[in-house]
Amino acid sequence: MKIQLTDKVIKRLTLYHYILFDYIEKNIEFISSPQIAKLLNIDDSQVRKDIKLLNNTGKCKVGYEVKCLKKSIEKMLGFENPKNAFIIGAGNLGMALAKYTNFKDYGLNIMALFDIDKSKVDVVVNFKKVFDVEKLPDLAKKLNVEIAILTVPRAYAQETADFLIKSNIKYIWNFTPTVLKVPSDVIVWNENLIGNFLHFTLNHN
Amino acid sequence: MKIQLTDKVIKRLTLYHYILFDYIEKNIEFISSPQIAKLLNIDDSQVRKDIKLLNNTGKCKVGYEVKCLKKSIEKMLGFENPKNAFIIGAGNLGMALAKYTNFKDYGLNIMALFDIDKSKVDVVVNFKKVFDVEKLPDLAKKLNVEIAILTVPRAYAQETADFLIKSNIKYIWNFTPTVLKVPSDVIVWNENLIGNFLHFTLNHN
Numbered sequence: 001m002k003i004q005l006t007d008k009v010i011k012r013l014t015l016y017h018y019i020l021f022d023y024i025e026k027n028i029e030f031i032s033s034p035q036i037a038k039l040l041n042i043d044d045s046q047v048r049k050d051i052k053l054l055n056n057t058g059k060c061k062v063g064y065e066v067k068c069l070k071k072s073i074e075k076m077l078g079f080e081n082p083k084n085a086f087i088i089g090a091g092n093l094g095m096a097l098a099k100y101t102n103f104k105d106y107g108l109n110i111m112a113l114f115d116i117d118k119s120k121v122d123v124v125v126n127f128k129k130v131f132d133v134e135k136l137p138d139l140a141k142k143l144n145v146e147i148a149i150l151t152v153p154r155a156y157a158q159e160t161a162d163f164l165i166k167s168n169i170k171y172i173w174n175f176t177p178t179v180l181k182v183p184s185d186v187i188v189w190n191e192n193l194i195g196n197f198l199h200f201t202l203n204h205n
Numbered sequence: 206m207k208i209q210l211t212d213k214v215i216k217r218l219t220l221y222h223y224i225l226f227d228y229i230e231k232n233i234e235f236i237s238s239p240q241i242a243k244l245l246n247i248d249d250s251q252v253r254k255d256i257k258l259l260n261n262t263g264k265c266k267v268g269y270e271v272k273c274l275k276k277s278i279e280k281m282l283g284f285e286n287p288k289n290a291f292i293i294g295a296g297n298l299g300m301a302l303a304k305y306t307n308f309k310d311y312g313l314n315i316m317a318l319f320d321i322d323k324s325k326v327d328v329v330v331n332f333k334k335v336f337d338v339e340k341l342p343d344l345a346k347k348l349n350v351e352i353a354i355l356t357v358p359r360a361y362a363q364e365t366a367d368f369l370i371k372s373n374i375k376y377i378w379n380f381t382p383t384v385l386k387v388p389s390d391v392i393v394w395n396e397n398l399i400g401n402f403l404h405f406t407l408n409h410n
Contacts, residue, residue, distance in 0.1 A: 005407060011400035019384050039384050077403055092304055097398075102382065106399045107406075147406070153314075154307075173405060174280035175309065179224050179244050189405035193302075194311045195216035198282050200378060200394035201312075201352070202210060 022069040082109040089152035137167040225275040289316040294357035295320040342372035
């Protein structure tokens, strides 16, 4: 009985989760939908509609008890079954993502980083080790990793993707400003930072 | 005669731009809409529809001449009038964004970085200097900067945002996993990396 969630619902649920996290840190036990709506500058009815979706996965009086609502969102978004991933490219962006506070809490388990630069090999960041990229095929198999987060420079994006695909990577979260050519059984998700930025500024000027 | 572009159109146009950039590097002069469609795994009619939007801003036979199509997209998306921005937080993510190949080509002109950590002050990354955050109010005024890219740790996000707002920052591109409380005349764009990731994995498993 899996519910297909739209992009927008997923993003809102993640934001609700941020708010609930903050409430828990402040030891606040209850929250109302208008409080959430106000913080996000959206309509209260939207919040209630989203929370209603969660009722399918939990039995608590969601929409009021902070901890319970947080748990319901986590269940709905699959945080309990984290997915293993590798970061390819241990530059600033790769390092930033490896350090990113709480990817693990959100269902993304970064196992290791890879780089072609030997001087970066064996560096440890946030308990994750940088390996020579040559070791990737073997480690992907051993650790059962099918997700790669691509943060190499633009000029190396396609050849790195080709190498990942040969190593049985099936999902590429692409942070490079390139469109990758991949076979039909490989899924690419373009993290389009520039598009996001433009959406932000073009619609507010 | 400004056309309001949806999020999806902007993102697709940015991806077309990546492809055109690549074609120019390879000295390929012409491109067809089916070629673009195939690379992005979308419908040809969608590409033609998007390109049609551009006809309003250019006179060349767009959809065929690579350089001309690229220029039309740049005009449509406002790359010719770059916006000035500051990065707040010179950690890995802030540094990665400061280095990000070509934000400037895409209309985002990062003027400087700011940090509270004195050991980072005066570091130069990609021709951009890190300043003590105390200098921000003055520099924002002098350089006429209204956009801040927030990459500080979660725990400092709200107090940093409060400080930015006091310094007349009007747009916050928020990379922290928090929901910021801001007055109604300040626009926050949440760069929801976790939401993006979840959308990617939840809908492909």
